[in-house]
Amino acid sequence: MIIAVASGKGGTGKTTVAVNLARMMNERVLLLDCDVEEPNTHLFLKTSPKKSEDIVTIAVPEVDESLCNGCGECGAFCQYHAIVSFGTVPLVFPEMCHGCGGCARVCPKKAIREVDRRIGTIATSVSGRITLIQGRLDVGVTIAPPLIRAVKARLQKGIPSILDAPPGTSCPVIATIRGADAILLVTEPTPFGLHDLKLAVDMVREVRIPFGVVVNRAGSGDGRVQEYCEGQDIPVLAEIPDDRRIAETYSRGRLVVEALPEYRNTFSDLWKKTAALAAGAKD
Amino acid sequence: MKIAVTSSGTDLLAAVDTRFGRAPKFIVYDLDGETFTVLDNEMNLNAAQGAGVQAAQNVVRAGAGALVTGHCGPKAFRVLAAAGVKIFTMESGTVAEAVERYRRGELVEAKAADVEGHW
Numbered sequence: 594m595i596i597a598v599a600s601g602k603g604g605t606g607k608t609t610v611a612v613n614l615a616r617m618m619n620e621r622v623l624l625l626d627c628d629v630e631e632p633n634t635h636l637f638l639k640t641s642p643k644k645s646e647d648i649v650t651i652a653v654p655e656v657d658e659s660l661c662n663g664c665g666e667c668g669a670f671c672q673y674h675a676i677v678s679f680g681t682v683p684l685v686f687p688e689m690c691h692g693c694g695g696c697a698r699v700c701p702k703k704a705i706r707e708v709d710r711r712i713g714t715i716a717t718s719v720s721g722r723i724t725l726i727q728g729r730l731d732v733g734v735t736i737a738p739p740l741i742r743a744v745k746a747r748l749q750k751g752i753p754s755i756l757d758a759p760p761g762t763s764c765p766v767i768a769t770i771r772g773a774d775a776i777l778l779v780t781e782p783t784p785f786g787l788h789d790l791k792l793a794v795d796m797v798r799e800v801r802i803p804f805g806v807v808v809n810r811a812g813s814g815d816g817r818v819q820e821y822c823e824g825q826d827i828p829v830l831a832e833i834p835d836d837r838r839i840a841e842t843y844s845r846g847r848l849v850v851e852a853l854p855e856y857r858n859t860f861s862d863l864w865k866k867t868a869a870l871a872a873g874a875k876d
Numbered sequence: 877m878k879i880a881v882t883s884s885g886t887d888l889l890a891a892v893d894t895r896f897g898r899a900p901k902f903i904v905y906d907l908d909g910e911t912f913t914v915l916d917n918e919m920n921l922n923a924a925q926g927a928g929v930q931a932a933q934n935v936v937r938a939g940a941g942a943l944v945t946g947h948c949g950p951k952a953f954r955v956l957a958a959a960g961v962k963i964f965t966m967e968s969g970t971v972a973e974a975v976e977r978y979r980r981g982e983l984v985e986a987k988a989a990d991v992e993g994h995w
Contacts, residue, residue, distance in 0.1 A: 668933075674926035677955055679936050684958055686951055689926055735925070 595754045597773035601789025603760035605779045606809035611757040612637040617860045623754040627769040629728035636846045640718035649743045651692030652707035658682045660704035667696035713740045738768035762796040774871035776804040782814035805830035831863040880940035881974045886914045888972040894946020897928030904938045928952030944974045950989040
């Protein structure tokens, strides 16, 4: 079972929910940090020394100028303008290339070969029953989805997995949540939280994956998030109260379920409800 | 020869738009015939990335030998330079003024990109 933890708004508590859920599991669990632009799950887990660190590359085009006849097929194919040709030898912008390989395929002269370009790393480490798999995009690289897909290639059948998604509703989030069995949307009861929750709801409805909402800092703000969820028939699977001690625990890089045992039930209940949501969709 | 000018509107009295890739329009002015056509850049205006590269290709395809704009980023500059399009910059004025100043040789040719790429 694969559970993705996402949100529209940043800073609502995705990582808090993901790491605490993972820690409450009674069996081995994979925790995938898919927020590769700013991975932070490791801050909350005392992990063993890294088991491995792999370099992730994407294939970018390299043009053999002696073979190119300047036909322009490559540039016409590339929707990201990573290769540009107008009757001349093409210009390549590797930093804009998504690594699809299309330019090499459409080249009638076989003048394009693909070379590896490093985009980031994936580190694997262990903390108790949690295996943490963390993607980290290199500084200056802007295209996250290929690295996120490489992180997700380390999912293992039969082992429950929790995916910590980046905030927002753009390509990196879609790359993370695609294929999940259920999605948790973490929000806060503020106008910003509600606004971005609506965007996130539109997104997950588009990918047709069952989802529920987690309201963090419940008791702050107002009741509009809950009213919205009720009106839209969206289950609120957990409410994490606006408790200063939780913020302090977080700020020290500690887990709520360890520092404040009274919240253990909140997270174990959340897991049960999420698992039921995922299982219900399969029936 | 034709020159392309980044424009906020569709006629010669429109202000020069100082952005290149995300200018709303390009006015392609034929210096010999004294006529012009308008290229719509709406698609690039909202592009997540690659606006400069795409806009540069459009300018090249329109047959312009020179471009007058406010600023030009590194990727667009590479494309324009490869196609032999000369880049001239000016800070403010109308498209008509841009054409006139180009004719009189008052505009300075840019030898490198003058702004960072954006994402």
